[in-house]
Amino acid sequence: xxxxxxxxxAEALEMLCALSQESRLDIFRLLVxxxxxxxxxxxxxxxxxxxxxxxxxxLKELKKGGLLRCCRHGRSQIYTVNLQGIRDLLDYLTEHCxxxxxxxxxxxxxxxxxxxxxx
Amino acid sequence: xxxxxxxxxAEALEMLCALSQESRLDIFRLLVxxxxxxxxxxxxxxxxxxxxxxxxxxLKELKKGGLLRCCRHGRSQIYTVNLQGIRDLLDYLTEHCxxxxxxxxxxxxxxxxxxxxxx
DNA sequence: TATTTATTTCAATACTATTGGAAATATGGA
DNA sequence: TCCATATTTCCAATAGTATTGAAATAAATA
Numbered sequence: 001x002x003x004x005x006x007x008x009x010a011e012a013l014e015m016l017c018a019l020s021q022e023s024r025l026d027i028f029r030l031l032v033x034x035x036x037x038x039x040x041x042x043x044x045x046x047x048x049x050x051x052x053x054x055x056x057x058x059l060k061e062l063k064k065g066g067l068l069r070c071c072r073h074g075r076s077q078i079y080t081v082n083l084q085g086i087r088d089l090l091d092y093l094t095e096h097c098x099x100x101x102x103x104x105x106x107x108x109x110x111x112x113x114x115x116x117x118x119x
Numbered sequence: 120x121x122x123x124x125x126x127x128x129a130e131a132l133e134m135l136c137a138l139s140q141e142s143r144l145d146i147f148r149l150l151v152x153x154x155x156x157x158x159x160x161x162x163x164x165x166x167x168x169x170x171x172x173x174x175x176x177x178l179k180e181l182k183k184g185g186l187l188r189c190c191r192h193g194r195s196q197i198y199t200v201n202l203q204g205i206r207d208l209l210d211y212l213t214e215h216c217x218x219x220x221x222x223x224x225x226x227x228x229x230x231x232x233x234x235x236x237x238x
Numbered sequence: 239t240a241t242t243t244a245t246t247t248c249a250a251t252a253c254t255a256t257t258g259g260a261a262a263t264a265t266g267g268a
Numbered sequence: 269t270c271c272a273t274a275t276t277t278c279c280a281a282t283a284g285t286a287t288t289g290a291a292a293t294a295a296a297t298a
Contacts, residue, residue: 009144016139019216021286025132032216041245053288056246061285075244075295086217090209097138097151098205140256160275170258175276177256194265194274 011066012092015085018065023050024058028067031081038080040073130185131211134204137184142169143177147186150200157199159192 019025026048031039039047045055059079062068066085070077138144145167150158158166164174178198181187185204189196 009148013139013141013144016135016144020132020135020139022132023286025128025135029128029215032218042243045245051288052245053247053290054286057286057288060246072295075242077245083217086212090212090217093205093209093212096148097200098202098209099151142256161273164275171275172258172260172277173256176258179276180255191265196275 007088007092009092009096012089012096015065015067015089018062018067019089021058021061023048023054024062027055027058028062028081031068031079034080036080038070038078040076040078042076044079126207126211128211128215131208131215134184134186134208137181137186138208140177140180142167142173143181146174146177147181147200150187150198153199155199157189157197159195159197161195163198 019028027044030044030047041056041059042052044050044059045052048055050058059068059070063070063079066088067082068079068085069082070079072078138147146163149163149166160175160178161171163169163178164171167174169177178187178189182189182198185207186201187198187204188201189198191197
């Protein structure tokens with residue numbers, strides 16, 4: 001495992017796009033709960049109350065974003081979360097969107113601060 | 120750390136929607152870099168190569184999602200990142216989308232649950 | 239091969255988001 | 269007050285995303 005987490009903004013954006021939809025966030029959370037064994041497409045559709053084609057569309061988007069994996073098992077397609085994917089997204093957000101002055105519990109807790117014009 | 124951050128899925132979703140757009144991710148990252156002093160709307164538009172109305176639209180979306188704050192300073196509107204907002208999103212993702220078997224630091228969580236196929 | 243079950247692709251439609259010019263609003267200063 | 273600057277709102281055009289029934293594909297089994 002050589003995870004350098006040199007995650008590009010483009011890749012992070014694609015992941016954010018994948019997760020930023022209600023049904024897809026539902027599906028993703030369901031699969032996180034389901035653990036490494038994953039779930040078949042049909043079971044996911046039933047759980048999330050989605051018609052099969054709608055569910056299939058969202059699964060494809062999540063897979064495209066690198067958040068899911070799938071493999072065939074008999075007649076079923078078993079979907080599982082790609083753990084490294086969500087970790088990479090968290091790392092990206094921590095690194096690029098939450099740096100130094102935004103370092104967890106570092107600075108003063110309250111929001112109050114007097115901003116000054118820049119530029 | 121005393122705050123429980125009971126961030127709802129609906130709120131997390133709104134934040135994900137706010138961040139999952141190229142211009143908005145650009146703006147957000149720019150403001151993270153700019154630190155607590157923030158930047159005026161005009162400066163943000165120039166930095167991100169956006170016409171003023173387009174930039175204003177995106178700033179409003181980010182603010183709606185709880186990722187930015189703004190306050191007037193003379194003729195300028197100064198935008199700053201809402202640190203608690205992005206922290207809450209990270210906490211939500213860690214808690215709901217990256218649990219046990221997706222342990223960041225390979226720590227065996229206090230609740231170790233058996234991952235099993237759900238229905 | 240024909241049948242059943244599981245899932246995806248297609249295609250039409252509906253919906254939501256993005257864009258940017260023009261006009262409106264807000265502020266500071268002469 | 270009038271003018272210049274800073275930003276937002278309005279609005280209409282365009283672009284992109286979501287939804288789902290019907291058809292197609294895939295695999296197991298008789």
